[in-house]
């Protein structure tokens with residue numbers, strides 16, 4: 001991504017943050033001088049923390065945690081680059097975003113001597129491709145991206161992404177797609193027989209044009225609001241992350257989650273410490289707290305976190321371990337692909353994304 005584009009994106013992000021009256025506000029910017037050792041700010045995805053977790057951490061360490069949330073890696077990065085995230089001691093980027101942030105010098109190298117329990121991670125989480133030897137990130141949750149649908153309304157279950165195009169008329173304005181450029185463009189690339197990480201301009205254009213075809217039927221590009229809408233019966237199908245699908249399907253078992261047949265994305269969300277960290281002691285204390293088997297196990301059961309910790313996994317109740325939406329079998333994952341950074345061609349993805357999602 002060019003510096004100029006990055007700067008403009010950062011500027012746009014900052015001004016929209018200044019103007020918006022909901023979510024994160026400029027008032028949330030805490031200068032280094034106001035931070036103290038007994039409180040800390042975390043920037044994460046929705047549903048990755050709750051009051052019980054924050055209370056347990058406070059009870060254990062005496063540190064009060066305040067949480068702000070984002071709904072895409074790109075929003076988080078833009079805010080960080082705009083200087084609007086200096087207060088955060090911890091951030092939860094996904095795999096490819098760890099690589100991007102690391103390449104831009106935004107992350108501290110973790111001191112493994114200060115971390116307890118890394119040896120309990122499943123082998124594939126001890127040396128991930130996006131961050132060899134977990135030098136800058138600790139895996140927190142992993143999952144897939146797929147479709148959730150209301151089985152009380154759709155008699156034929158969707159099996160692949162192309163279901164949306166084939167049923168576009170019936171599903172008019174009852175579909176949402178994620179507000180996530182790489183996930184949405186990637187899914188369509190995959191449906192067309194290409195890779196999530198295509199660098200081929202013609203393939204990327206085809207994906208954009210396919211999405212333009214579907215656009216009239218799309219109610220919104222959104223990452224979180226679909227949950228209440230599908231529960232209320234206002235949506236029939238939504239593109240979503242497995243962790244969120246699990247929460248919603250527990251509330252209404254007629255809602256079903258599928259990993260599309262032609263392939264989907266397999267992601268890992270992690271915890272990193274940004275270079276601008278204001279409470280480094282607190283940051284390490286939080287990571288160690290999350291790595292504690294008792295905490296990780298509660299997170300799996302209460303928040304549907306797919307634990308990367310093998311010891312914790314072994315102790316989970318059978319019905320949690322066997323939940324294919326939470327821990328999909330290797331055969332289901334065979335077709336999934338991990339999103340990777342793409343360099344300058346990401347500008348093209350962004351351009352198409354802006355055209356698609358604006359107006």
Ligand SMILES: NCCCCNCCCN
Nearest residue numbers: 045046047094241267269
């Ligand atoms: N509400 C939690 C959603 C977490 C989703 N992970 C993002 C993966 C992006 N590729």
